[in-house]
Amino acid sequence: MIQNIKTKEEIELMREGGKILSSVMRSLEKMVEPGLSTKELEEKACKLIEEAGGRPSFKHYKISEDSTPFPTALCVYINNEVVHGPALPGRILKQGDIVSIDVGMEYPLLENGRGMYTDMARTFPAGKIDANTKKLLEATKKSLDISIKKIKPGATINDIGKSIEDYIEARGFSVVRDLVGHGVGRAVHEEPQIPHYYAGPQYDIPLREGMTIAVEPMVNMGSWEIDVLDDEFTFVTRDGELSAHFEDTILVTKKGAEILTR
Numbered sequence: 001m002i003q004n005i006k007t008k009e010e011i012e013l014m015r016e017g018g019k020i021l022s023s024v025m026r027s028l029e030k031m032v033e034p035g036l037s038t039k040e041l042e043e044k045a046c047k048l049i050e051e052a053g054g055r056p057s058f059k060h061y062k063i064s065e066d067s068t069p070f071p072t073a074l075c076v077y078i079n080n081e082v083v084h085g086p087a088l089p090g091r092i093l094k095q096g097d098i099v100s101i102d103v104g105m106e107y108p109l110l111e112n113g114r115g116m117y118t119d120m121a122r123t124f125p126a127g128k129i130d131a132n133t134k135k136l137l138e139a140t141k142k143s144l145d146i147s148i149k150k151i152k153p154g155a156t157i158n159d160i161g162k163s164i165e166d167y168i169e170a171r172g173f174s175v176v177r178d179l180v181g182h183g184v185g186r187a188v189h190e191e192p193q194i195p196h197y198y199a200g201p202q203y204d205i206p207l208r209e210g211m212t213i214a215v216e217p218m219v220n221m222g223s224w225e226i227d228v229l230d231d232e233f234t235f236v237t238r239d240g241e242l243s244a245h246f247e248d249t250i251l252v253t254k255k256g257a258e259i260l261t262r
Helices: 008-031 038-051 131-149 157-169
Strands: 074-078 081-083 098-107 116-125 181-183 190-194 212-215 218-220 226-228 235-237 243-245 248-253 256-259
Touching: 008 038, 008 098, 008 116, 008 248, 038 074, 038 098, 074 081, 081 098, 081 218, 081 243, 098 131, 098 243, 116 131, 116 243, 116 248, 131 157, 131 212, 131 218, 131 243, 131 248, 131 256, 157 190, 190 212
Parallel strands: none
Antiparallel strands: 074 098, 081 235, 098 116, 181 190, 181 212, 212 248, 218 243, 226 235, 248 256
16 A cells, blocks of 8 residues: 655645635634535635735645546535535535535745645634534544544554544444545545554554544444535535534654644
């Protein structure tokens, strides 16, 4: 399996880009409240990324040559939407909604050659949310934090996934199985895939220093099963229950994990 070890120069660009992307996310978080339009989030993200000398990596992204290009810089998805919702046309957040924001960036924009990619996601409440919804958000974030502590040279991809699965299922929630994390850096999506559950011996693959990966547990209030909407982008929970999503870009170092997007 390809492990995509990065050079020192590439890692430094990813550190710079990750700091910028984290700053963009903090600005978007401050905007989240009832009455906000997803169009406003999209416009703000585009402005901040352009001012920082980057490019939104999701806008016009195609998973294959014959696929439809993704239309927006942000993925913004609400309540029972799991991932990949376009930010346009604008939708208005209501009191008690939860909204997930996923943003990726290529940085810097180079005249000759490509920059490096980082990727992150967070789920935020719009106003007050009930206690069980709050537990869902807290558990999803905590599962990401726990999994990051497992990351070091010699640990396996399954160590990441099993730590998430164990923590989430012990709290009565479920981990989405049809979508996974991934390598990131020279491209938006690279090998290896990073399941967020124990995925069998084929994922007993050791992590190596210099790998950069996106770990992104998607956690559902009910069943882990999902469907895709007619827009061909937005995944939703099959049972209509809520879903939360937290993601960071991680560098594997000699000492463990370095979070590039915080």
